[in-house]
Amino acid sequence: MELNILAFGIAKDIFGAPSVIVNLDEGADTATLKTLLETQYPRLKQLASYMVAVNNEYAQDENSISERDEVAIIPPVSGG
Amino acid sequence: MELNILAFGIAKDIFGAPSVIVNLDEGADTATLKTLLETQYPRLKQLASYMVAVNNEYAQDENSISERDEVAIIPPVSGG
Amino acid sequence: MQDDWLRYSCQMALPGFEASSQALLQNARVLIVGAGGLGCPAAQYLAASGVGTLGIADFDEVSVSNLHRQILYNPADVGRLKAEVACARLQQQNPGIKLVPHMAKITSTNVIQVIDSYDIILDGADNFETRYLLNDAAVLAGKPVVYGAIYQYEGQVAVWNLPNADGSRSPNYRDLYPQVNATQVPNCSVGGVIPTLAGIIGCMQANEVIKCITQTGELLKGKVLLFDAQTMQSRVIKIGDVTQTNIKALEITEHIPTVTAVELKEGLNEDTYTLVDVRTDQERDEFDIGGLHIELDEVEDNLQEFEDDKTYVFYCSSGKRSGEAVKLLKQKLPGVKAYSLKGGLQEWNLN
Amino acid sequence: MQDDWLRYSCQMALPGFEASSQALLQNARVLIVGAGGLGCPAAQYLAASGVGTLGIADFDEVSVSNLHRQILYNPADVGRLKAEVACARLQQQNPGIKLVPHMAKITSTNVIQVIDSYDIILDGADNFETRYLLNDAAVLAGKPVVYGAIYQYEGQVAVWNLPNADGSRSPNYRDLYPQVNATQVPNCSVGGVIPTLAGIIGCMQANEVIKCITQTGELLKGKVLLFDAQTMQSRVIKIGDVTQTNIKALEITEHIPTVTAVELKEGLNEDTYTLVDVRTDQERDEFDIGGLHIELDEVEDNLQEFEDDKTYVFYCSSGKRSGEAVKLLKQKLPGVKAYSLKGGLQEWNLN
Numbered sequence: 001m002e003l004n005i006l007a008f009g010i011a012k013d014i015f016g017a018p019s020v021i022v023n024l025d026e027g028a029d030t031a032t033l034k035t036l037l038e039t040q041y042p043r044l045k046q047l048a049s050y051m052v053a054v055n056n057e058y059a060q061d062e063n064s065i066s067e068r069d070e071v072a073i074i075p076p077v078s079g080g
Numbered sequence: 081m082e083l084n085i086l087a088f089g090i091a092k093d094i095f096g097a098p099s100v101i102v103n104l105d106e107g108a109d110t111a112t113l114k115t116l117l118e119t120q121y122p123r124l125k126q127l128a129s130y131m132v133a134v135n136n137e138y139a140q141d142e143n144s145i146s147e148r149d150e151v152a153i154i155p156p157v158s159g160g
Numbered sequence: 161m162q163d164d165w166l167r168y169s170c171q172m173a174l175p176g177f178e179a180s181s182q183a184l185l186q187n188a189r190v191l192i193v194g195a196g197g198l199g200c201p202a203a204q205y206l207a208a209s210g211v212g213t214l215g216i217a218d219f220d221e222v223s224v225s226n227l228h229r230q231i232l233y234n235p236a237d238v239g240r241l242k243a244e245v246a247c248a249r250l251q252q253q254n255p256g257i258k259l260v261p262h263m264a265k266i267t268s269t270n271v272i273q274v275i276d277s278y279d280i281i282l283d284g285a286d287n288f289e290t291r292y293l294l295n296d297a298a299v300l301a302g303k304p305v306v307y308g309a310i311y312q313y314e315g316q317v318a319v320w321n322l323p324n325a326d327g328s329r330s331p332n333y334r335d336l337y338p339q340v341n342a343t344q345v346p347n348c349s350v351g352g353v354i355p356t357l358a359g360i361i362g363c364m365q366a367n368e369v370i371k372c373i374t375q376t377g378e379l380l381k382g383k384v385l386l387f388d389a390q391t392m393q394s395r396v397i398k399i400g401d402v403t404q405t406n407i408k409a410l411e412i413t414e415h416i417p418t419v420t421a422v423e424l425k426e427g428l429n430e431d432t433y434t435l436v437d438v439r440t441d442q443e444r445d446e447f448d449i450g451g452l453h454i455e456l457d458e459v460e461d462n463l464q465e466f467e468d469d470k471t472y473v474f475y476c477s478s479g480k481r482s483g484e485a486v487k488l489l490k491q492k493l494p495g496v497k498a499y500s501l502k503g504g505l506q507e508w509n510l511n
Numbered sequence: 512m513q514d515d516w517l518r519y520s521c522q523m524a525l526p527g528f529e530a531s532s533q534a535l536l537q538n539a540r541v542l543i544v545g546a547g548g549l550g551c552p553a554a555q556y557l558a559a560s561g562v563g564t565l566g567i568a569d570f571d572e573v574s575v576s577n578l579h580r581q582i583l584y585n586p587a588d589v590g591r592l593k594a595e596v597a598c599a600r601l602q603q604q605n606p607g608i609k610l611v612p613h614m615a616k617i618t619s620t621n622v623i624q625v626i627d628s629y630d631i632i633l634d635g636a637d638n639f640e641t642r643y644l645l646n647d648a649a650v651l652a653g654k655p656v657v658y659g660a661i662y663q664y665e666g667q668v669a670v671w672n673l674p675n676a677d678g679s680r681s682p683n684y685r686d687l688y689p690q691v692n693a694t695q696v697p698n699c700s701v702g703g704v705i706p707t708l709a710g711i712i713g714c715m716q717a718n719e720v721i722k723c724i725t726q727t728g729e730l731l732k733g734k735v736l737l738f739d740a741q742t743m744q745s746r747v748i749k750i751g752d753v754t755q756t757n758i759k760a761l762e763i764t765e766h767i768p769t770v771t772a773v774e775l776k777e778g779l780n781e782d783t784y785t786l787v788d789v790r791t792d793q794e795r796d797e798f799d800i801g802g803l804h805i806e807l808d809e810v811e812d813n814l815q816e817f818e819d820d821k822t823y824v825f826y827c828s829s830g831k832r833s834g835e836a837v838k839l840l841k842q843k844l845p846g847v848k849a850y851s852l853k854g855g856l857q858e859w860n861l862n
Contacts, residue, residue, distance in 0.1 A: 008737060009662050010696055046811075048692040051748070058687075058750045074737065074748070076688045077660040077667055079699040080549045080637035080709075088386060089311050090345055126460075128341040131397070138336075138399045154386065154397070156337045157309040157316055159348040160194045160286035166575045167586075173703030174663055201552070201710060204582045209706045224517045227605070231555045234603045235518075252585045254578070312525055313728070317743075352524030355560045356718035359552060363710030367740050370707060377664070377741035385743055389718050390728035392668070392736055394745050 001026045001067040005037070008074045011050070014043045015073075024065070030054070031061035037073070050075040081106045081147040085117070088154040091130070094123045095153075104145070110134070111141035117153070130155040167256075168210055181374040182210060188373045189213040191278035193266060193294055195242040196220075197229040197348070197358030198284030198308045198365060204232065205366040206282075207250040207257060211373070214250065215278055217262035218242040223478070223506055229355035266290060267413035271297040280372055282365055283307045283333075287480065288342045292411065295320060295333040299407045304372060307333060308365040312351050315361035318384040319368050324402060330381045334405045342484050343456050349477055350440060357389040414490065416483045418502040419473055421511040433473045433499075438485045443477065449508065456481045459488055468495045475501040475508075518607075519561050532725040533561060539724045540564040542629035544617060544645055546593040547571075548580040548699070548709030549635030549659045549716060555583065556717040557633075558601040558608060562724070565601065566629055568613035569593040574829070574857055580706035617641060618764035622648040631723055633716055634658045634684075638831065639693045643762065646671060646684040650758045655723060658684060659716040663702050666712035669735040670719050675753060681732045685756045694807050694835050700828055701791060708740040765841065767834045769853040770824055772862040784824045784850075789836045794828065800859065807832045810839055819846045826852035826859070 003022050007015045022036055030052050038045040051074040052059045065071060083102050087095045102116055110132050118125040131154040132139040145151060165172065168182050190211050192199045195218040206214055222230070222237045222245060230242075237245045243261035251259050262274060271293050275281055281298050283305050285291050291309075298305045298321055305320040320332040364385070371377040382401050387394040419427065427433045435451025437444060444453055454462050456476070466472060466489065474482035474489075482500040489498040501508065516523065519533050539562050543550045546569040557565055573581070573588045573596060581593075588596045594612035602610050613625060622644050626632055632649050634656050636642050642660075649656045649672055656671040671683040715736070722728040733752050738745040770778065778784045786802025788795055795804055805813050807827070817823060817840065825833035833851040840849040852859065 009665055010702075043695065043808075046692055046695045046808075048690050048695075049688045051687055053748045056746055056748050058748060072748075076639070076691045076696055077662045077665070078637065078639050078642070078691075078693070078696055079661045079704055080545045080547045080635045080659070089314055090351075123344065123457075126341055126344045126457075128339050128344075129337045131336055133397045136395055136397050138397060152397075156288070156340045156345055157311045157314070158286065158288050158291070158340075158342070158345055159310045159353055160196045160198045160284045160308070167578050169576045170699055170703055171579050171705060173699075173701065174705060175703070177703065177705075201714070205580075205707050205710050208579050208582050210579070225520045227518050228520075228522050228559050228561070229556075231559050231604065235606060236603070252587070253582065255586060348521055348524075350524065352521055352526070352528065354522060354525060354528075354718070354721065356556050356714050356721060359556050359714030360711055360718065363552070363707050363714060364743070367705070367707035367711065368743075370705065371741070378743070380743055390722070392715070392719075392729075392731055392745075392747065394743075396743065 003033070003065065003067065003071055006070070006072040008072060009077050010075045011044070011073045014041050027064045027066060029062055029064050030059040033065060033071070034061070047075050083113070083145065083147065083151055086150070086152040088152060089157050090127070090155045091124070091153045094121050107144045107146060109142055109144050110139040113145060113151070114141070127155050171209060176376050177374065181376065184373050185210045185370070186212040188280070189215070189278045190280050190282060190369055191215040191217060191275060192282045192284060193217045193290065194284035194286055195232070195246045196226065196284060196286055197310060197353065197355070198362040199282070200230045200232040200246070201359045201362035202282055202284060202366040202369070203246060203250055204253065205363055206369060207254045209370060210254065211257060213258045213260065215260040215262055216243045216246045217266055217274065218246070219263055219265040225349070225506070229353065229358040231359070266293060268293060268410040269413070271410065272301060275301055275303060279303065280369055281305045282369055284362065284365065286347060288340045288345070289413065291333060293413065296407050296410050299329070299332050299405070300410070305332070306365045306368045306372065308361045310353050310357050310361050311346070311348065313354055313357060313388060313390045315357050315387045316384055317361055317364045317368065317380055317387070319372065319379045319381050321403070322379065322381045328402045330401065331399045331403045332405060334407065335399055335403050336384060343460060343488055347480060349480065354389055360387065360389065414487055416486050417499045418479070419499045420502050421508040424473055424501055424508070425511070432471060434470050436472050436474045436485070438474055438481050439476050447505070449475065449505070456485055459485050460492070463492055466493055466496045471497040471499070473499045473501055475504060477504045478506060479504040522560060527727050528725065532727065535724050536561045536721070537563040539631070540566070540629045541631050541633060541720055542566040542568060542626060543633045543635060544568045544641065545635035545637055546583070546597045547577065547635060547637055548661060548704065548706070549713040550633070551581045551583040551597070552710045552713035553633055553635060553717040553720070554597060554601055555604070556714055557720060558605045560721060561605065562608060564609045564611065566611040566613055567594045567597045568617055568625065569597070570614055570616040576700070576857070580704065580709040582710070617644060619644060619761040620764070622761065623652060626652055626654060630654065631720055632656045633720055635713065635716065637698060639691045639696070640764065642684060644764065647758050647761050650680070650683055650756070651761070656683070657716045657719045657723065659712045661704050661708050661712050662697070662699065664705055664708060664739060664741045666708050666738045667735055668712055668715045668719065668731060668738070670723065670730045670732050672754070673730065673732045679753045681752065682750045682754045683756060685758065686750055686754050687735060694811060694839055698831060700831070705740055711738065711740065765838055767837050768850045769830070770850045771853050772859040775824055775852055775859070776862070783822060785821050787823050787825045787836070789825055789832050790827050798856070800826065800856070807836055810836050811843070814843055817844055817847045822848040822850070824850045824852055826855060828855045829857060830855040
């Protein structure tokens with residue numbers, strides 16, 4: 001399936017765009033998506049952690065994703 | 081159809097609740113909804129104007145409404 | 161980079177925000193109408209970010225009950241003119257900008273002249289009359305208005321009257337609400353307001369002003385944002401691309417006859433006046449100075465109470481609601497003599 | 512109603528906000544950590560609304576580049592301690608509350624003691640180390656944290672570690688981000704921040720604090736709000752009802768060896784130090800004091816550049832990024848001597 005991934009914060013810089021499209025097997029889990037993204041964008045892995053939100057819910061590694069889902073990558077933010 | 085109407089601002093006081101359910105013919109227009117509400121809640125008419133939003137869009141009097149629509153009544157606000 | 165731009169280095173580091181954006185801010189002239197709950201935070205951030213000319217229009221004085229949300233003022237400022245106090249404080253905050261206080265009440269007579277020297281108007285008014293006046297004058301003068309309004313836990317933000325590519329204009333306040341019966345919509349002194357909401361909405365207005373000046377981001381054009389501080393939910397309602405209104409002239413500002421607390425005390429001794437309290441039951445329970453009690457939103461339904469040969473003095477806590485009552489009476493019962501107690505019971509209790 | 516509650520009458524008029532709610536505010540003790548972009552507006556509104564005891568923790572001094580968003584400070588305050596200036600200003604704003612400045616840096620040694628006398632912690636820090644320290648200490652002490660963070664045009668708000676009915680606790684910061692590599696996430700001095708965003712997010716934090724104290728509304732519990740000032744869109748992400756973390760101890764705060772600008776100037780004359788600039792290319796182009804140039808997020812990939820027999824002094828604009836570089840080096844190359852230029856180039860240029 002083609003999945004559109006929304007980027008927040010520093011993820012926009014890492015992806016070089018406010019959203020990117022990735023190819024993933026239908027029903028793949030969040031861990032698989034993270035591995036794929038981290039391979040394509042090694043800086044993402046260097047953050048140490050970031051949130052994957054699916055349909056505005058925090059996605060655990062084992063949650064599966066389908067084509068209709070809205071997926072967002074939300075990295076940590078430090079500024080104050 | 082049964083239509084759930086969300087209330088904002090002073091409309092909450094006028095309805096006495098954050099939302100009310102009204103009965104309307106399927107496909108009735110906004111003008112009909114307003115007339116019905118103003119009959120049940122005369123204080124609404126006394127405001128002189130208020131916005132009806134259907135699915136987060138300003139609804140003109142002639143726009144028809146269906147059961148799946150999200151309808152909100154948004155009266156004017158003066159405070160500063 | 162100019163030396164004095166170190167102050168702005170953290171915003172000039174933003175993507176899409178260039179030295180030229182800072183120059184646009186420096187050259188911009190913004191009029192803030194209402195130095196209250198919305199105007200205070202908006203003015204702070206527009207001053208901080210380097211808007212070159214900031215006009216502050218407010219004819220009112222600081223009162224104690226303002227202090228929970230009007231964060232430019234201290235208790236020591238009570239009784240002083242808001243526009244003056246605000247300008248002095250903001251000038252300390254940023255000595256590199258020009259501050260212009262406007263202490264005259266904005267009316268149909270002076271509004272066009274007042275807004276003439278500004279590029280953008282920030283509507284932080286606390287009454288419908290001023291909101292419509294600013295809106296209509298801005299439409300006539302072709303200037304954008306950054307609108308904000310608050311009540312209890314809910315706020316609204318929008319940007320009105322922006323130019324479209326085809327020469328038409330985006331919607332304005334009268335597209336949303338063609339007209340309002342002000343006696344039927346309670347203001348903050350009746351229904352209350354949570355101070356943080358004023359801060360959030362005022363900062364959102366300043367945000368839209370900066371975007372408008374620097375031509376960055378996506379303005380709330382043809383849209384209105386609704387925010388609820390109790391649930392932290394917000395939604396953006398789409399109004400349309402082009403205004404459907406046809407504003408050709410200003411509505412004439414009505415003069416509201418007032419009496420001062422001193423005049424009223426003398427008049428009461430001589431039995432000249434009949435008092436009418438237009439506050440809520442709750443306010444009445446706490447304190448009153450006698451007379452009839454008809455809440456503002458009930459006055460219209462009780463016009464039979466008023467007699468042609470009597471002189472009525474309406475009162476509330478601040479003079480705002482009693483002013484609305486006098487306007488209504490002048491319109492519906494032009495034969496009845498009606499005054500509003502200037503400054504309301506707050507003023508009465510000081511004398 | 513007490514006489515001195517006239518100040519609060521407009522919030523006490525709110526539905527669901529009673530005299531008892533105001534008393535809860537008056538008895539509440541809130542610690543604001545970080546008197547910067549978030550802490551300034553939050554403190555203003557918490558002081559205005561009558562929170563009885565307000566602690567302001569910040570060890571930093573006011574600098575010119577703070578002024579575009581840290582609205583409690585004037586240029587005349589540059590060089591003074593933020594906590595002191597903020598407390599003085601807030602005390603003028605509301606003489607009826609108690610203000611407590613905390614000027615010591617919050618570390619693993621003192622954090623438990625500092626938060627002990629407060630009911631709620633507002634996290635307005637500008638670095639991950641302090642955020643994790645506050646979070647973990649608050650979890651250990653069983654206190655809620657009202658979190659806010661900003662970068663460029665985007666902000667986050669949440670309330671951590673609230674009690675659930677069954678005795679469990681709602682999620683905390685480590686549920687969202689178990690750990691972060693601070694060298695890989697740019698701060699505001701690199702990527703910039705729009706001042707109005709700081710105002711909006713800081714006011715939202717104050718709003719959640721007031722709701723938390725007065726037990727009104729629906730808190731951002733088990734949720735995080737994301738707000739984008741460019742589009743004015745916000746969304747609320749659900750995290751869960753119960754924390755999945757198991758925090759048992761604080762991470763020990765690492766000591767960062769620093770040199771002052773004066774010491775560095777002497778050392779450079781004697782050829783003692785090798786300089787390393789960790790700023791961006793753009794900052795380097797404008798001004799530098801020589802040495803290697805390795806941007807902070809590239810240091811980890813360039814560890815082979817550092818030799819055991821040399822002494823390195825890292826520098827950036829403020830000392831924050833160079834401090835992170837020194838921490839990284841101590842961890843990865845414990846044999847290499849590394850210092851951070853205290854106060855960064857801002858301090859260098861003053862001497």
